Amino acid sequence: MRTRAILGSILASASVLIIGYQAGVSVTTGDGTSLTLPVGSTTSESVGTTADSRAISGPTDGTYTGSSISTRFGNVQVAVTITSGSISEVTALQLTDADGRSVQISNRAAPILRSEVLASQSAQVSNVSGATYTTRAYLGSLQSALDQAGA
Amino acid sequence: MRHVAQTMGTVASIELPSEWASELNAVERIFREVERRFSLYLPGSELSMIADGRLSLSEASDSLLSSYSRALEWRTATGGNFSPHRPDGAIDLNGIVKAEAIEQAGAQLTAAGCPQWSINVGGDILVSPTSGATNVATSSSEPLRAGIADPHNPTALLCSLELRHPRRAIATSGSAQRGDHIWRGGSTEPAQFVQVSVVANDIVTADVLATAIVAGGQDALDGVSDRWDVDVITVDRLGALHATPGLQSSLVRAQIT
Amino acid sequence: MTTHTSTRRLTAQPLDVAAVADYRRTFARRARRSDLLVMALWASGAAAAALFLASGGASQFTSLTETITSIGIIAGLIGTDFILVMLVLAARIPLIDAAIGHDRAIAVHRSLGKPALYLLLGHGALLLVGYGMATGINPIAEIGPMLALPDMPLAFIGLGLLIAVVISSLVAVRRRFSYEGWHLIHLLSYVAVAFALPHQLSVGGVLSDGTAQRIYWIALYVIALGAIVTFRMIEPIVSSLRHGLRVSAVTAIAPGVTTIQFSGRALRQLGTSGGQFFIWRFWTGRTWWHSHPLSLSAMPTDRSARITVRALGEGSAQLGTLPVGTRVSIEGPYGLFSAAARTSPKLAIIAAGIGVTPVRALLEHASFAPGDATILLRASTPEETYHWDEIRAIAAAKGAACYEMIGHRPASTASWMSAADVDRGVTLATAFPDLADSDVFLCGPTPWLDLVEADVRTAGIRPHQIHSERFDW
Numbered sequence: 001m002r003t004r005a006i007l008g009s010i011l012a013s014a015s016v017l018i019i020g021y022q023a024g025v026s027v028t029t030g031d032g033t034s035l036t037l038p039v040g041s042t043t044s045e046s047v048g049t050t051a052d053s054r055a056i057s058g059p060t061d062g063t064y065t066g067s068s069i070s071t072r073f074g075n076v077q078v079a080v081t082i083t084s085g086s087i088s089e090v091t092a093l094q095l096t097d098a099d100g101r102s103v104q105i106s107n108r109a110a111p112i113l114r115s116e117v118l119a120s121q122s123a124q125v126s127n128v129s130g131a132t133y134t135t136r137a138y139l140g141s142l143q144s145a146l147d148q149a150g151a
Numbered sequence: 152m153r154h155v156a157q158t159m160g161t162v163a164s165i166e167l168p169s170e171w172a173s174e175l176n177a178v179e180r181i182f183r184e185v186e187r188r189f190s191l192y193l194p195g196s197e198l199s200m201i202a203d204g205r206l207s208l209s210e211a212s213d214s215l216l217s218s219y220s221r222a223l224e225w226r227t228a229t230g231g232n233f234s235p236h237r238p239d240g241a242i243d244l245n246g247i248v249k250a251e252a253i254e255q256a257g258a259q260l261t262a263a264g265c266p267q268w269s270i271n272v273g274g275d276i277l278v279s280p281t282s283g284a285t286n287v288a289t290s291s292s293e294p295l296r297a298g299i300a301d302p303h304n305p306t307a308l309l310c311s312l313e314l315r316h317p318r319r320a321i322a323t324s325g326s327a328q329r330g331d332h333i334w335r336g337g338s339t340e341p342a343q344f345v346q347v348s349v350v351a352n353d354i355v356t357a358d359v360l361a362t363a364i365v366a367g368g369q370d371a372l373d374g375v376s377d378r379w380d381v382d383v384i385t386v387d388r389l390g391a392l393h394a395t396p397g398l399q400s401s402l403v404r405a406q407i408t
Numbered sequence: 409m410t411t412h413t414s415t416r417r418l419t420a421q422p423l424d425v426a427a428v429a430d431y432r433r434t435f436a437r438r439a440r441r442s443d444l445l446v447m448a449l450w451a452s453g454a455a456a457a458a459l460f461l462a463s464g465g466a467s468q469f470t471s472l473t474e475t476i477t478s479i480g481i482i483a484g485l486i487g488t489d490f491i492l493v494m495l496v497l498a499a500r501i502p503l504i505d506a507a508i509g510h511d512r513a514i515a516v517h518r519s520l521g522k523p524a525l526y527l528l529l530g531h532g533a534l535l536l537v538g539y540g541m542a543t544g545i546n547p548i549a550e551i552g553p554m555l556a557l558p559d560m561p562l563a564f565i566g567l568g569l570l571i572a573v574v575i576s577s578l579v580a581v582r583r584r585f586s587y588e589g590w591h592l593i594h595l596l597s598y599v600a601v602a603f604a605l606p607h608q609l610s611v612g613g614v615l616s617d618g619t620a621q622r623i624y625w626i627a628l629y630v631i632a633l634g635a636i637v638t639f640r641m642i643e644p645i646v647s648s649l650r651h652g653l654r655v656s657a658v659t660a661i662a663p664g665v666t667t668i669q670f671s672g673r674a675l676r677q678l679g680t681s682g683g684q685f686f687i688w689r690f691w692t693g694r695t696w697w698h699s700h701p702l703s704l705s706a707m708p709t710d711r712s713a714r715i716t717v718r719a720l721g722e723g724s725a726q727l728g729t730l731p732v733g734t735r736v737s738i739e740g741p742y743g744l745f746s747a748a749a750r751t752s753p754k755l756a757i758i759a760a761g762i763g764v765t766p767v768r769a770l771l772e773h774a775s776f777a778p779g780d781a782t783i784l785l786r787a788s789t790p791e792e793t794y795h796w797d798e799i800r801a802i803a804a805a806k807g808a809a810c811y812e813m814i815g816h817r818p819a820s821t822a823s824w825m826s827a828a829d830v831d832r833g834v835t836l837a838t839a840f841p842d843l844a845d846s847d848v849f850l851c852g853p854t855p856w857l858d859l860v861e862a863d864v865r866t867a868g869i870r871p872h873q874i875h876s877e878r879f880d881w
Contacts, residue, residue, distance in 0.1 A: 005443040012447045013454035020458020024466045108376045109383050109393040116399070117310035117392065123296055123403040125311045126166065130274040130300030131325025131346055138162040142298065142306050143271065147155045147164050 158182040159249055160192060161273030165256075171265040178256045178270075185252040188215060189244050202241040215244075222247045225359045230374070232367035233359050250322065250358035253277045257354070269295050275322040277354045278314045296403055297321055302346040302386050309386065312350070312401045318382065322357035323348040324365045343368035343387055349375075350382040350398060357381065424777065427753040435751040435872070441507035449493055449516075452628075456485035459621045463614045473541040480534030481614060487527030488608065490520045491570075491601055492632040499635035500742055509744030510685075511877075518577070525574045532567055559606035566603030573597045588697055598636070605629060640739065644687075648737035651675055655690070655734040656712065658727075664719045665762065665794055666728040667705065670736060675708040678740075681747050682707055682773025683766040683849070683877075686740030688715070695726055703745075703766035703877075705795060707773050716794060718762040720879065745877045747774055750847045752873065755781035755808075756840045758860055760824075760852030761792050766877060767851050768795050771802050778807025782840050785812045786824070786852070811839060817856075824859040836867050843867055851877040 063081045128143045138144050152169045155162060156179060165178060190196045197215055200206035208216070222235035222244055237243045253270050257277045260268045269278045278295045294315035298308040302325055314321060326342035347364040351357035360381060364371045372393070376383055382398035460482050468478045497504065497517040504513055533547070540550035554560050575581055576593040585593070608625065609615055615622045650673070657669035685703040689696060705716035719725040745766055755776055759767040764785060771783060783803060787793050796812065803810035813834075815826030823830050836843060848869055850860050857878050864874055 005446040008443060008447040009450035012451035016451050016454040016458050017461065020455070020461035021466055023458075023462035024460075024464045107395050107397065108373055109385060109395045109398075112392050112394045112399060114390075114392060117394075117402055120310040120312065120403040121308045123298070123308075123311040125296045125298035125308065127164070127269055127271045127276045127295065128274065128298045128300050128308070129271075129276050129321045129323040129348055131302065131323050138273075140306070142300060142308070143162070143164060143274070145306075147153060147162075 156182070159186050159190065159252065159272065161249075163270065163272040165268070165270050167260065167265055167268040171260070171263070171268075174260055174263050174265055177259050177263070181255045181259060182252055182272075185248050185255075188212065189218070189248040191241075191243060191245070198242060198244060218244050218248055218251060221251075221355075225363075229359070229363040229367070229371070232363035232371045246362050247355060247359060249273065250275060250355040253354045274300070275320075275354060275358055276314065277320045280316050280319065282315055282319060299323060299348050299384065300346075303390065309346075309392075310384070311403045312398065313403060314350070315401075317352045318350050318401065319352060320354035320357040321348060321350045322354060322361045324358075324361035326365055342366075344372070344385045345388055346386040347372075348384050350401065352380070424753055427777075431750055431752050438507055438748075439872070441503075445504065445507055452489050452493060453486050455624070456489035457482050459485055459624065460614050463616075463619065463621060465614070473538055476534050476541065477538030480531050480538055483527045483534060484531030484608075485614065487524050487531055488601075488604060489628070490524035490527065491597070492628050494520050494524065495597075495601070495632040496635055499632075499639045500739070501635050501639055505742050505744070506748060509749070510742040511744075521574050521577060525570060528567055528570060532564075557607075557611055559610050562603045563607035563611075566600040569596045569600035569603070573600065598633075601629075601633075644737060644739040647678070647739070651678065651738070653713070653736040653738060655730050655732055655736060657732065658730050660728060661716070662791055662794055664725075664728075665716065666719075667714055667716045668727065668730065670713045670715075671711060672713065674710060675713050676710045678708065680704060680708060680741045680769075683746040683770035684741035684743045685745075685766065686738045686742070689737045690727065690730055691735040691737065692730065695730070698726075700724060700727070701742075703743075704769045705765035706798075707769055716762065716765045718794075720762075743877070745849065745851070745875055746770060749875045750774075752845055752847050753777065753780055754842045754846040755783075755849065756843055756846040757781070757783040757849045758786065758824075758852075759783070759850070760786040760856050761788075762794060763851035763853070763857075763877070763879065764795050764799065765851075767849065768799050768802070770849060771799060771806070771808065776806070776808070779809075780842070781806070781808035782842070782846075783808055783810050784839055785810070786826075786856075787812075787814050788816050790814055822859055824856055824863065836863055843869065847873055847875060849875045852879070854878045 061082050061084065126146060128141070128146065130141065130143070152167065152172060154165045154167075154172070154175050156165075157163075158179070159182065163182060165175065167174070186196075187193065188197045191199055191202065193199060197206065197212060201208060201211060201215075208219075211219075219235060219242065222233075225233050225247070226235060233246060235242055235244055235246065249272055253272050253275060254277070256270055257268070257279070260270075261279065265279070267279050267281055269276060269282075276295075276297050282293075282295045294313040296311050297314055298311040299321075300323070301307045301309040312321075323346060325346040326344070342365055344365055347361045349357045349361040349364070351360065356379065360375050360379060360383075364375055364383065364385065367374070372383065372385060375381065376395050382395050382401060384392060384394040384398050386392055460478070465478060465481070469475045494517045497513045497520075500510065500513075508516075536547035536550045536554065539554065540547040555564065573594055573596050576585065576590055582590055609622065615625050653670045653672040653675075655668060656671040657667075659667045659669075661667055683703065685701050688700045688702055689698070690700075700717075702715045702717060704713055706714045708714075717724050717727050719728065747770070753776060755774060757767050757771065767783070771781070774781065781803075783799065785793070785796055785799060787796075793812070793814070800810055802808075813826050813829055815828050817823060817825070818827035818830050821830065825834060840846065843864075844867075846869075848864050850857055850864070852860070857876055861874060861876060865871075
């Protein structure tokens with residue numbers, strides 16, 4: 001009886017560990033970060049058209065929201081946009097947290113789309129920040145036009 | 152009113168109420184002083200004389216030594232991504248003195264009691280502490296809207312954002328417009344970011360960190376956003392954008408205009 | 409030694425083959441359940457480690473810092489799993505009680521205490537070192553930033569409470585406390601477990617929002633705490649209210665020994681098997697805070713039950729003066745010292761002193777063919793022969809052999825028998841000719857019982873045939 005319990009325990013534990021390991025490998029990407037992609041269940045944010053039926057293999061186009069991953073520095077959640085079967089955009093949805101340290105770490109720059117800043121391009125501005133222009137380059141710059149208008 | 156003047160190899164654009172126009176003399180004096188002392192283009196500047204060996208560092212003025220030591224502190228803090236030395240070893244305080252000049256000019260205006268002002272020197276902008284403040288006593292509490300130039304089209308904006316107290320300063324560095332004006336530790340690789348804008352509470356921090364990120368690439372970007380309370384937006388060589396959450400939230404939204 | 413039954417055999421009686429097969433099957437089923445529980449225990453520990461691997465943990469061993477941190481996280485997961493398993497074992501779940509018995513469940517519970525604490529201390533220490541290394545500061549200095557994280561102060565308090573609980577349970581320390589004082593400290597483990605949960609869910613990446621790991625982990629907590637609430641709180645209250653037990657008579661039957669009679673409702677539906685115990689609480693101003701694990705000394709009728717108490721501790725001494733009508737609450741029945749543990753049709757029973765109480769109920773309830781049961785009653789003096797008359801009567805009625813052995817143990821040799829019987833050459837084999845094929849039920853004070861058990865083992869009886877109940881308190 002004892003033998004059976006011991007052997008059974010070893011077998012059960014080993015299989016549980018192997019299952020866990022396998023599950024872990026499938027979500028681990030090259031750089032060690034892990035994403036959970038609920039493949040097949042697109043979220044409400046789905047952008048882009050769904051891939052046509054020929055694309056059987058590979059992920060379906062759309063935007064996938066990853067689960068919120070709690071880290072030592074706060075919660076991190078990303079959305080992945082897949083176009084033509086490959087990742088075209090990774091957007092951070094949740095990077096901040098209440099405690100100071102989390103804010104510091106999750107304050108990291110994340111990719112944003114040009115379309116996200118598009119609206120602000122048309123705003124009325126009085127000053128332009130740009131890489132230092134020489135006196136000569138200034139004449140062709142937007143700042144020079146603004147200065148003339150404001151003078 | 153707006154006042155435009157050439158200084159430090161670029162153009163300064165100062166905006167302030169007309170009744171404070173008399174203060175412009177003081178501001179220009181500050182700029183001239185900085186240029187006279189630190190320009191490597193003026194053979195007679197104090198810094199040129201040190202570079203030539205005509206003047207020993209031990210004989211240098213207090214203000215030069217103070218700028219130099221501040222720059223050295225920044226070199227340590229940025230892990231060498233910002234450096235007050237040219238590859239040939241000459242001291243080049245260009246990366247910090249312009250921001251220091253803006254800082255001094257701003258302090259001068261605030262000390263004189265000028266309620267609302269902005270100083271833009273070669274694309275590095277500092278606004279008065281009252282910008283965006285909700286103080287009833289000040290006549291205008293509108294935050295200043297600053298545009299960020301599109302590195303691929305100097306006459307167009309990449310985006311625009313609001314500078315409001317305490318985020319009063321924005322500086323942009325690039326690797327395109329004046330060639331590689333930022334030393335990148337002897338690397339011959341093209342810079343990862345063609346343009347980096349940093350929004351910070353003070354203009355020296357903004358300017359130095361923008362320079363450091365252009366020099367250090369992604370690692371410097373992560374390091375800066377981890378360790379400093381700043382907002383950053385970068386444009387890489389392919390034109391893709393990265394921005395910190397804080398910057399995204401200060402973007403001017405369409406409905407506001 | 410005197411015998412009170414007419415037959416006195418010296419040769420083994422043939423076994424009833426069909427009955428043997430029956431008991432073998434029952435025992436095999438119980439052994440299977442017991443083995444499954446052992447497997448579940450280890451598998452749950454492995455599952456805790458697997459949670460970490462499943463969230464990509466396998467790749468987090470590339471540097472020393474990462475390895476230390478990863479091992480720290482795994483230690484925390486396994487340690488917490490052990491704590492939850494301990495709660496399950498202490499919850500007196502009927503299924504577990506029937507499979508391995510209350511005593512063994514508590515023994516396993518105890519044996520897990522120190523490993524769990526070491527794992528959790530290791531968890532804290534390794535993470536301080538690992539995180540400290542990652543940020544370039546020493547582990548002590550890392551405590552500051554660690555405490556700044558949400559839910560971490562609670563987790564630190566939880567670990568502190570757990571240390572207190574385990575230390576208070578070390579044998580040497582536990583002796584300094586009354587059972588109630590110790591139990592009060594022990595209850596802090598629930599607080600510790602509750603305090604530890606928030607940081608697992610908020611700070612750890614393994615159990616993050618929306619993952620299967622998080623669901624599994626919360627389910628573990630629900631099962632462990634749910635079992636405690638169900639079987640140690642709700643079930644006893646419901647059972648006590650339903651059966652409405654009250655003290656109906658208190659009778660001194662010997663110096664320091666008292667029988668307490670109870671009246672109640674539908675007591676047969678308690679499902680008591682002879683030999684099992686209940687945890688009793690007597691609701692008087694002096695005694696309500698003291699709980700007593702005591703066996704029934706007779707099978708209950710539908711409206712009455714009885715226990716027999718010997719004043720062993722300060723708490724049980726007060727029971728001799730309980731007023732009639734005192735309300736009584738119960739938890740139980742518990743224990744495998746009953747027919748449920750049997751592996752064979754034959755019975756060999758040895759009981760000493762107040763240890764006759766469960767044996768009296770066991771004998772009354774047990775089914776056996778006439779001649780298949782032998783009982784040996786043991787006392788140092790004739791005054792300690794509690795309920796022997798009753799046992800004699802039951803033995804006679806059911807056809808069991810009943811031996812009585814009165815007298816002090818020999819001073820020179822270690823024997824559980826009386827000096828006179830040792831001198832006469834009485835041995836286990838002469839008293840129990842069918843011993844090899846029997847279930848051996850032993851009940852008595854610990855030092856005496858250890859001697860009997862050693863003797864029984866020497867006679868070649870296998871552990872699963874031996875069923876012991878010891879008095880410690």
